[in-house]
Amino acid sequence: MNRRKDSAYSGIPRWVVAIAAAGALFVLLPLAAMVARVNWPQFIPLVTSEASLTALGLSLRTAAASTVLCVLFGVPLALVLARGDFRGQRLLRSFVLLPLVLPPVVGGIALLYAFGRQGLLGRSLEIAGIQIAFSTTAVVLAQTFVALPFLVVSLEGALRSAGSRYEAVAATLGARPTTVLRRVTLPLVLPGLASGAVLSFARSLGEFGATLTFAGSLPGVTRTLPLEIYLQRETDADAAVALSLLLVVVAVVVVGLSYRGPAPAGSGSARSAGSAGNHGSVAP
Amino acid sequence: MTFTVDAALAARRFEVSLSLAPGETVAVLGPNGAGKSTLLAVIAGLLRPDTGRAEMNGRVLFELGAGVHTWTAPHRRGTALLAQDPLLFPHLSALENVAFGPRSVGVPKREARETARHWLAEVDAADLAARRPGELSGGQAQRVAAARALAVNPEVLLLDEPLSALDIHAAPLLRRLLKRVLAGRRAIIVTHDVLDAYMLADRVIVMEDGRIIEDGPTRDVLRRPRSRFAAGLAGLNLVSGTVTAAGIRSAEGLEFAGQHDGPLDAGQAGVAAFPPSAVSVFLGEAHGSPRNSFRVTVTDLEPHGDQIRVRAGELSADVTPAASADLGLAPGLAVYFVVKAAAVSIYPA
Amino acid sequence: MRAVRRAAALLAAGTLTAALAACGPASGDGGAASGDSGAKTVTVFAAASLKAPFTALAKQFEATHPGTTVTLSFAGSSDLATQISQGAPADVFASADAKNMAKVSDASLVEGSPRDFASNVLTIAVPPGNPAAITSFADLARPGVKTVVCAAQVPCGAAAKTVEKETGTTLKPVSEESSVTDVLGKVISGEADAGLVYVTDVKTAGSKVKEIPFAESAKAVNTYPVAALRTGRNKDLAAAFIAAVTGPEGRQLLLDAGFGTP
Numbered sequence: 001m002n003r004r005k006d007s008a009y010s011g012i013p014r015w016v017v018a019i020a021a022a023g024a025l026f027v028l029l030p031l032a033a034m035v036a037r038v039n040w041p042q043f044i045p046l047v048t049s050e051a052s053l054t055a056l057g058l059s060l061r062t063a064a065a066s067t068v069l070c071v072l073f074g075v076p077l078a079l080v081l082a083r084g085d086f087r088g089q090r091l092l093r094s095f096v097l098l099p100l101v102l103p104p105v106v107g108g109i110a111l112l113y114a115f116g117r118q119g120l121l122g123r124s125l126e127i128a129g130i131q132i133a134f135s136t137t138a139v140v141l142a143q144t145f146v147a148l149p150f151l152v153v154s155l156e157g158a159l160r161s162a163g164s165r166y167e168a169v170a171a172t173l174g175a176r177p178t179t180v181l182r183r184v185t186l187p188l189v190l191p192g193l194a195s196g197a198v199l200s201f202a203r204s205l206g207e208f209g210a211t212l213t214f215a216g217s218l219p220g221v222t223r224t225l226p227l228e229i230y231l232q233r234e235t236d237a238d239a240a241v242a243l244s245l246l247l248v249v250v251a252v253v254v255v256g257l258s259y260r261g262p263a264p265a266g267s268g269s270a271r272s273a274g275s276a277g278n279h280g281s282v283a284p
Numbered sequence: 285m286t287f288t289v290d291a292a293l294a295a296r297r298f299e300v301s302l303s304l305a306p307g308e309t310v311a312v313l314g315p316n317g318a319g320k321s322t323l324l325a326v327i328a329g330l331l332r333p334d335t336g337r338a339e340m341n342g343r344v345l346f347e348l349g350a351g352v353h354t355w356t357a358p359h360r361r362g363t364a365l366l367a368q369d370p371l372l373f374p375h376l377s378a379l380e381n382v383a384f385g386p387r388s389v390g391v392p393k394r395e396a397r398e399t400a401r402h403w404l405a406e407v408d409a410a411d412l413a414a415r416r417p418g419e420l421s422g423g424q425a426q427r428v429a430a431a432r433a434l435a436v437n438p439e440v441l442l443l444d445e446p447l448s449a450l451d452i453h454a455a456p457l458l459r460r461l462l463k464r465v466l467a468g469r470r471a472i473i474v475t476h477d478v479l480d481a482y483m484l485a486d487r488v489i490v491m492e493d494g495r496i497i498e499d500g501p502t503r504d505v506l507r508r509p510r511s512r513f514a515a516g517l518a519g520l521n522l523v524s525g526t527v528t529a530a531g532i533r534s535a536e537g538l539e540f541a542g543q544h545d546g547p548l549d550a551g552q553a554g555v556a557a558f559p560p561s562a563v564s565v566f567l568g569e570a571h572g573s574p575r576n577s578f579r580v581t582v583t584d585l586e587p588h589g590d591q592i593r594v595r596a597g598e599l600s601a602d603v604t605p606a607a608s609a610d611l612g613l614a615p616g617l618a619v620y621f622v623v624k625a626a627a628v629s630i631y632p633a
Numbered sequence: 634m635r636a637v638r639r640a641a642a643l644l645a646a647g648t649l650t651a652a653l654a655a656c657g658p659a660s661g662d663g664g665a666a667s668g669d670s671g672a673k674t675v676t677v678f679a680a681a682s683l684k685a686p687f688t689a690l691a692k693q694f695e696a697t698h699p700g701t702t703v704t705l706s707f708a709g710s711s712d713l714a715t716q717i718s719q720g721a722p723a724d725v726f727a728s729a730d731a732k733n734m735a736k737v738s739d740a741s742l743v744e745g746s747p748r749d750f751a752s753n754v755l756t757i758a759v760p761p762g763n764p765a766a767i768t769s770f771a772d773l774a775r776p777g778v779k780t781v782v783c784a785a786q787v788p789c790g791a792a793a794k795t796v797e798k799e800t801g802t803t804l805k806p807v808s809e810e811s812s813v814t815d816v817l818g819k820v821i822s823g824e825a826d827a828g829l830v831y832v833t834d835v836k837t838a839g840s841k842v843k844e845i846p847f848a849e850s851a852k853a854v855n856t857y858p859v860a861a862l863r864t865g866r867n868k869d870l871a872a873a874f875i876a877a878v879t880g881p882e883g884r885q886l887l888l889d890a891g892f893g894t895p
Contacts, residue, residue, distance in 0.1 A: 118823040133824045134779065134807035165371055171358035172328045172365040173436050175388035180359075183384070187375040216808025216819065217784065223809070231811045234711045234786040 039238040046242035055228035063204035066143035070200040074151035082159035100149045108213025138215035143204035151196035158192020291336030298494040309471045311485030319494040320474040324442045329358035364438035368445045370429035372417035378428045379413040385436035403431035423454025441471040478517040520557045527554040542628030553633040562627035563601035566620045577622045673701045675870040678713040680729035686886040724865035730788040734858045747858035749895035753831045757845040758820045765826035770847040781825040784809040792853035793829045799852035836891035
């Protein structure tokens with residue numbers, strides 16, 4: 001099939017490669033500079049200090065919870081956006097994607113006015129005995145707010161490129177919409193869903209602005225790793241650098257392990273609808 | 285116990301009325317964009333017409349019009365669709381693909397797999413059960429897709445050019461197989477190939493511009509085509525016009541002498557049909573017993589089997605390569621097409 | 634096709650230009666100050682809490698020193714100290730605490746020695762209605778009161794810790810913010826029942842918060858030092874500006890803003 005070979009003609013002009021190299025360098029250089037500033041003899045004590053481990057643990061827990069929420073809300077949203085056909089669809093997409101371009105601090109302020117004590121829902125929640133401000137829940141909400149678009153965008157793209165023809169066939173075979181979703185749609189877009197979830201997790205892990213504005217900062221409750229880094233920077237640059245490196249490593253591991261790029265490769269993945277029928281040349 | 289569908293969809297200029305008896309297989313022919321796939325989509329419930337009604341065995345599939353909005357979802361219609369692309373679910377094995385339909389309607393896993401094995405065997409694909417779609421050839425995939433469609437025991441099987449994506453080796457095999465499984469089964473098969481109509485269908489409908497323009501038993505439609513499209517499929521020249529005592533007069537004023545096929549009144553609309561093989565080509569005007577002779581200009585020459593097909597506008601003639609060379613045929617050359625009256629059948633339009 | 638390509642090229646060029654232009658001011662100011670001896674500019678890095686009095690003072694200074702421009706940069710003291718250590722072109726540094734000034738002077742970047750020019754003490758800020766009915770520092774430790782303080786790593790948090798130690802009260806804050814502005818923000822938005830901030834912050838916030846003064850605040854007085862910088866390009870003007878800060882006009886403006894005498 002279309003497996004890429006090393007010798008295949010790529011058609012990329014050299015000057016594009018040069019600019020790409022500059023771009024890659026632009027991303028890598030600051031990271032390398034940071035690594036160069038790490039106080040290696042103190043590195044282990046710095047990253048294993050109680051404050052660091054507490055912040056890391058909280059970050060991993062909240063990012064995992066946010067990812068679950070992103071999947072929960074993002075899958076239906078992506079389905080509605082990719083498959084639906086209704087008035088205001090473009091508008092809905094714009095709003096869902098807004099947090100992508102919004103400064104996180106603006107997201108934090110918006111969340112504050114929605115879920116804060118004096119907020120739109122916050123008052124009712126407070127009457128119901130639910131307090132979100134200064135709680136870990138607030139951190140999860142802030143992270144979900146900023147990370148949701150990542151899941152929706154990558155899943156909607158996967159849904160669109162998979163097309164709806166498999167779903168139509170499944171329906172004519174007698175499968176109810178829920179069965180079609182469970183047995184056809186989701187398995188087909190699983191790679192897209194996985195990479196969307198990983199991106200959401202990574203984005204949640206790095207969330208800072210909205211959390212700072214909306215959730216506050218208390219060790220073990222709301223002070224995630226980025227907030228801890230921001231605070232450590234005030235007094236202990238070595239600790240901040242060490243923790244930054246830790247965050248980079250965690251992010252690289254998470255993304256590297258499961259993110260396989262926008263075009264999933266391999267035999268188990270969904271073919272694009274257009275080429276689905278053209279495997280006449282494949283030997284049995 | 286019949287299946288009827290009446291549907292109109294203004295946006296696609298589609299308006300069709302059709303009914304199928306139990307066990308009847310209908311071939312739908314027609315040029316691209318005639319509305320053949322629209323017909324299948326409307327029946328399958330994938331496309332909602334503006335108005336219309338469809339009923340299967342006394343069950344209403346849809347009824348749309350002023351004040352009525354009955355609509356049965358695709359999964360409750362008892363139709364199954366086999367398209368040009370097999371569209372096998374890539375994440376499921378061939379067996380699970382075939383078992384998909386039964387399982388979707390609540391058949392237990394084991395039983396669904398049994399059914400799937402049965403249908404895979406029925407399409408000579410039992411040995412492919414464990415394969416993933418990516419490991420199947422086009423012909424194999426289409427056979428598995430056929431088994432998948434049959435495994436739900438559809439009340440009407442919809443086939444949308446099921447053979448057109450297959451190579452010349454795979455198509456005959458699947459055509460024979462379809463002939464076997466479609467016997468006694470209600471099915472609608474959209475096709476471009478007249479062979480499919482001959483082999484698989486009891487009845488043919490010809491669609492053009494969203495409407496059915498011909499409907500009848502396969503033999504009749506292909507022997508006595510009334511539309512140019514059907515005539516083309518049947519490999520016949522077709523001239524429509526007004527019936528005269530001797531034959532027919534075309535709109536351009538050409539007189540065709542021929543055999544009246546059944547009782548005909550002068551003045552009614554009729555068509556004259558004759559095969560290209562009955563047409564001879566001369567450089568000069570020919571004389572003799574009842575013959576039709578027309579001066580035409582050659583527009584095209586193309587190989588046709590071991591003959592050369594000479595096209596002149598809407599008419600064609602078949603000549604041997606040697607004759608073609610002798611006559612010096614080339615596009616633009618003025619020649620005479622001559623056909624014996626005995627070879628021309630005249631029948632009502 | 635060609636038009637599209639040209640448009641893309643223009644867009645790329647435009648983006649690049651804009652990006653470079655955006656980088657401009659940071660380096661451009663320093664360049665203007667050093668390159669042209671005729672242009673008299675004094676660049677002052679000052680703690681964020683000094684924004685109101687220093688802005689007014691700069692205006693006065695420009696009026697009394699015709700042809701002089703005062704460029705002000707306000708940020709957290711530790712950020713400013715870091716920037717100065719990294720070579721930021723500043724003539725004067727006014728810090729909110731001795732610790733950050735020490736960072737700069739330890740790096741031998743201070744000309745002469747720093748002079749204390751103001752002091753600031755903590756106070757309690759509550760939302761206008763004082764929903765938790767706070768009347769004293771001890772009230773902040775009451776169960777159910779949502780108190781927000783600065784983290785111990787920043788000066789206002791260190792001051793809060795000192796007051797806690799002196800009064801024997803242990804606060805259980807719901808959040809330890811990384812800047813006093815964040816503490817004030819949580820009080821203004823009503824998320825918190827009370828916050829420990831500086832007197833000057835309450836003054837700036839006006840009617841958006843209510844101040845509950847407490848006597849124990851005197852246990853932790855924050856002193857603000859100012860110094861001319863060795864890396865500065867306009868030492869005379871720097872000295873003149875520091876004189877204005879420590880002089881009567883500066884003192885009056887600082888008092889108006891709620892600062893105390895050092």
